[in-house]
Amino acid sequence: MLVLSRKKDESIVIEIEQGINIKILEVKGDNVKIGIDAPPHIRVFREEVIKKIAQENLAANKPRGASQPDDAMLNTILKQ
């Protein structure tokens, strides 16, 4: 991993031709506020959020052939 030290208001540039710029906006205790400029096709996420969604997607993948939810389950859900 590349490790760089930055102070408040200093930036890191990634792929200069793509215009990705990461700036340290504020440092308060163990909390760092970061500003990110990037074009729309660059997706920026908090890691714990995408890990949680990825985990749920994999859990939701159902076996082929499970053409519809079990009837009893469906009836219970629909009665609510």
Add this chain to the structure above:
Amino acid sequence: MLVTPQKTNYSLYKDSLEKTFFLPNGLFGIENIHEYRIQKVSDTPFYDMQATQEDYSFFLINPYFISQEFELNILPHDYQALGSPAYMDLIVFSIVTLNSDVQKVSCNLLGPLVINTATLIARQCINQDEKWVTKHSLLTGKSLSSTL
């Protein structure tokens, strides 16, 4: 940004979903699968989404059917990536996670699937309001997972 897609226009769903749609970024955790088809499961509120090439399939549901309070609050980046569509061209689905215990059948309101029906481009977005969770019980309407 708060986006207001079609909430109940099922005829639009039916008409648009007979075609293959394209997920340029895939689903989170399944980024390499880009083409899916959706079909309504007859006589149920569920939709069946199947990858056209690989063995991935999911049940979907209209999140507004599950929670009348549901709102779609996505990043402007996501909206632009969908082609900045008119709201009437957008539909949104929540991915369902089945469980043998009906109490634990849930849908994902944190990572909804948004489709631009005009271009058939779709994207799994992240709902920016942190009250929405990945495991929202279909039965009780309550969270089965901790919020982030």
